[in-house]
Amino acid sequence: MVDKNLTVAKTGNEAMAEAMRQINPDVVAAYPITPATEIAQIFAGFVADGLVHTEFVRVESEHSAMSAAVGAAAAGGRCMTATSSQGLMLMSEILPIASALRLPIVMPEVNRTIAGPINIHCDHSDTMFVRDSGWMQVYCEDAQEAYDSVLMGIKIAEKAMLPMMVSTDGFIISHCMARVDLIPDEDVTKYLGQYKPETWLLNPDKKITLGGLDLQDYYFEHKMVAIDAMYKSKAIIKECCEEFAGKFGRNYDFFESYEMDDAETAILAMGSVCGTAKVAVDNLRKDGKKVGLVRMRVFRPFPAEELAKTLSNLKTLAIMDRSDAMSAGEAPLAIETKAALYGRKKQPKTHNYVFGLGGRDIKVEEIEDVYKEMLDFTQPEKNFDRKVTYLGVRE
Amino acid sequence: MENKKMGWKELPDADSMSAGTSTEFKTGDWRSQRPVFHKENCIHCLRCWVMCPDVSIIVKDGKVMGYDYDHCKGCGICASECPINKKVEFEKDKCAITMADEKEFQK
Numbered sequence: 222m223v224d225k226n227l228t229v230a231k232t233g234n235e236a237m238a239e240a241m242r243q244i245n246p247d248v249v250a251a252y253p254i255t256p257a258t259e260i261a262q263i264f265a266g267f268v269a270d271g272l273v274h275t276e277f278v279r280v281e282s283e284h285s286a287m288s289a290a291v292g293a294a295a296a297g298g299r300c301m302t303a304t305s306s307q308g309l310m311l312m313s314e315i316l317p318i319a320s321a322l323r324l325p326i327v328m329p330e331v332n333r334t335i336a337g338p339i340n341i342h343c344d345h346s347d348t349m350f351v352r353d354s355g356w357m358q359v360y361c362e363d364a365q366e367a368y369d370s371v372l373m374g375i376k377i378a379e380k381a382m383l384p385m386m387v388s389t390d391g392f393i394i395s396h397c398m399a400r401v402d403l404i405p406d407e408d409v410t411k412y413l414g415q416y417k418p419e420t421w422l423l424n425p426d427k428k429i430t431l432g433g434l435d436l437q438d439y440y441f442e443h444k445m446v447a448i449d450a451m452y453k454s455k456a457i458i459k460e461c462c463e464e465f466a467g468k469f470g471r472n473y474d475f476f477e478s479y480e481m482d483d484a485e486t487a488i489l490a491m492g493s494v495c496g497t498a499k500v501a502v503d504n505l506r507k508d509g510k511k512v513g514l515v516r517m518r519v520f521r522p523f524p525a526e527e528l529a530k531t532l533s534n535l536k537t538l539a540i541m542d543r544s545d546a547m548s549a550g551e552a553p554l555a556i557e558t559k560a561a562l563y564g565r566k567k568q569p570k571t572h573n574y575v576f577g578l579g580g581r582d583i584k585v586e587e588i589e590d591v592y593k594e595m596l597d598f599t600q601p602e603k604n605f606d607r608k609v610t611y612l613g614v615r616e
Numbered sequence: 617m618e619n620k621k622m623g624w625k626e627l628p629d630a631d632s633m634s635a636g637t638s639t640e641f642k643t644g645d646w647r648s649q650r651p652v653f654h655k656e657n658c659i660h661c662l663r664c665w666v667m668c669p670d671v672s673i674i675v676k677d678g679k680v681m682g683y684d685y686d687h688c689k690g691c692g693i694c695a696s697e698c699p700i701n702k703k704v705e706f707e708k709d710k711c712a713i714t715m716a717d718e719k720e721f722q723k
Contacts, residue, residue, distance in 0.1 A: 446627050
């Protein structure tokens with residue numbers, strides 16, 4: 222299945238830009254922001270070299286980038302942009318409009334913390350800030366997955382008629398070079414096909430109004446349509462992942478289960494930390510410890526039932542969040558996972574760890590300590606005095 | 617507007633509607649002020665027609681005929697932009713457009 226000539230070394234940003242070249246979108250509107258700048262920059266090179274037919278719109282801000290993307294997608298184009306952190310913040314006004322208008326914009330997003338204090342390094346605060354904006358969210362572990370997820374994202378978004386952000390951890394994935402197996406251009410073109418929306422603004426045969434004033438008597442119903450679309454997108458994601466595996470041999474799902482078959486204790490986390498956690502799992506497994514890892518990929522739509530089913534046989538579960546919810550009790554991944562587990566007959570004891578804010582490194586040993594702590598926690602008399610453990614912060 | 621309202625399962629995907637629905641949505645009833653046209657003072661320069669943020673100035677054969685009160689929101693831009701009004705320094709009897717209290721017309 223893998224063509225050796227197409228096995229390359231690429232950074233996360235290069236891999237995502239390469240996916241964009243193969244997608245050859247009708248319109249890309251983008252504004253630079255570290256660490257996502259390279260994606261649009263490399264893509265602009267493809268435009269200048271005539272490798273794509275894309276209309277590249279140089280806008281003056283991310284608010285404009287997303288507005289232009291919405292306009293282009295509403296007009297009927299396959300449309301993309303890329304951003305990070307503060308850029309996503311500036312886009313945030315337009316994000317729910319893209320989803321309400323059911324526009325399948327796919328956006329590579331590079332996770333960077335949000336100011337202040339100002340910091341350009343990785344955590345998930347930026348995408349968590351917009352988690353209820355009606356965008357599908359996929360968190361990747363490496364460059365290969367980022368590349369595949371952007372390609373798959375186009376298919377999923379167009380079928381679900383919902384926008385999707387595909388994110389990688391800033392610098393850790395975006396700037397680190399890794400092996401990526403590319404798919405031949407013609408196979409990508411064949412796989413994605415042409416974008417054929419049912420309605421679009423530049424169709425003179427079926428004129429429509431988009432984004433009309435929608436007050437007390439219809440807003441709720443229209444919102445309900447979008448909420449329902451998000452629930453229904455789960456089946457589309459499942460189907461697209463299976464199709465992708467069949468065609469290109471790489472398997473993806475809502476989440477990845479690593480050594481989970483007989484695990485008593487597991488970590489649930491997202492992004493690049495999972496690569497480190499897998500090493501910790503391997504080390505502890507050598508000592509006979511029954512530990513596993515669940516790596517969330519798809520955070521929106523949230524796969525509540527599937528996740529709860531996988532986690533319910535565990536004795537203890539550490540949920541590791543790379544963002545905080547500011548006194549909500551626990552951080553986003555923990556809150557939503559516990560909501561999914563609540564009320565089930567069998568459920569693990571959970572503890573929430575917040576780590577790695579502002580790009581603070583997390584090491585294999587620290588993750589092993591989390592596992593050890595959670596293994597201790599299987600003893601009923603053990604209890605934690607805090608709801609959240611802030612891992613790696615100096616006191 | 618008498619029709620039964622649709623439930624969410626009956627609505628099309630995206631909040632799309634047929635084109636041109638803003639003409640059916642009579643927004644004129646918000647108005648607290650209304651422009652009143654004084655034909656005798658108008659020079660038909662059509663500046664009001666250009667400046668109107670809606671399309672509420674009715675023009676026929678290059679002449680201002682009056683206002684579309686179904687959609688005019690009474691912003692007063694036409695009266696404030698009218699060059700005649702400026703020339704006569706908004707002296708009421710000499711203006712081409714004056715703004716009047718809407719409630720005077722609702723009696």
